[in-house]
Amino acid sequence: DAMVIQNPRYQVTQFGKPVTLSCSQTLNHNVMYWYQQKSSQAPKLLFHYYDKDFNNEADTPDNFQSRRPNTSFCFLDIRSPGLGDAAMYLCATSFHGIYTDTQYFGPGTRLTVL
Amino acid sequence: GENVEQHPSTLSVQEGDSAVIKCTYSDSASNYFPWYKQELGKRPQLIIDIRSNVGEKKDQRIAVTLNKTAKHFSLHITETQPEDSAVYFCAASEGGGADGLTFGKGTHLIIQP
Numbered sequence: 001d002a003m004v005i006q007n008p009r010y011q012v013t014q015f016g017k018p019v020t021l022s023c024s025q026t027l028n029h030n031v032m033y034w035y036q037q038k039s040s041q042a043p044k045l046l047f048h049y050y051d052k053d054f055n056n057e058a059d060t061p062d063n064f065q066s067r068r069p070n071t072s073f074c075f076l077d078i079r080s081p082g083l084g085d086a087a088m089y090l091c092a093t094s095f096h097g098i099y100t101d102t103q104y105f106g107p108g109t110r111l112t113v114l
Numbered sequence: 115g116e117n118v119e120q121h122p123s124t125l126s127v128q129e130g131d132s133a134v135i136k137c138t139y140s141d142s143a144s145n146y147f148p149w150y151k152q153e154l155g156k157r158p159q160l161i162i163d164i165r166s167n168v169g170e171k172k173d174q175r176i177a178v179t180l181n182k183t184a185k186h187f188s189l190h191i192t193e194t195q196p197e198d199s200a201v202y203f204c205a206a207s208e209g210g211g212a213d214g215l216t217f218g219k220g221t222h223l224i225i226q227p
Contacts, residue, residue: 031212042203043158045214057214058115090157096212101146103215105157 003027004106006091012112013081021076021109023091032074033103034066035090043090049074050096078111086113116141118206120218127194128226135189135221137204144206147180147187148215151200158203162189191223199225 005024013019023032031050035043047056049068063085065077078085091106117140127133139147145166150158164171164178164187171178177190191198201222205215 033214035214042217042219043215045216048212048214050212055212092214094212101207102148102160102163105159107157 004091004093004104006089006106006109008109009107010110010112012114013078014114015082016080019078019081019111021078021089021091021111023074023076023106024072025091025093025106026072027093027095027104028071029093029095029104030071031094031096032068033092033094034064034074034076035092035105037088037090037108039087046076081111081113083113086111116144116206116208116216118204118216118218120204120221122221123219124222124224126224126226129194129196131194133189133191133194133198133223135202135204135223137187137189137206137218139185139187139206139216141206141208142185143208146207147178148205149178149189150203150205150217152203152220153200161202194223194225196225196227199223 007022033048034046037043046060063079068074088108088110090108092103094103120137148163149161151161152158162176162178164180166182175192180187201220203220204218207213207215
């Protein structure tokens, strides 16, 4: 089945220890997004890739970076996680075209910072 | 940037009754408005969406209406069922671009048996 896959589903890290979250997709979509969702809040867009073009939201902290080595994969790097970075991280994909902008979400990675 | 307001934050209805959730947006350039349902611990799932060239869209018990002049859009769920209990998010984007979604704060819908 075509889908958006995130690994790991649960990640525990220590304060200040770098962590990388992974997203892959079999939908052949040209846009990939990373959202942060804290408890009882709405998802908040961190950044997105349109093909290889990187688009950073103005208020995304410098502590967060992303890589997209190819169409199928996208990574979220948190250089020095703080307690406030504990959240669900959602990857989403869409196809930038004429008829649809539907975003399909992965299952998320729940990050715990100790 | 875009700002999306969503009301109410919590909505409790009797099973079988209708539920209405309302959103407003600020950016007149936004033209794509999806609604997502999110159950506890799960991913957001698209339930219906609408584009600015359409005033209303319906899919079985779910409908969305859009008033582009007033920058309002609403979700209507009829004949509510226990499995409709979840958090519902409205969102907006400048569809046609590759921009991400700006979400409302969510509505916790509770269906009372």
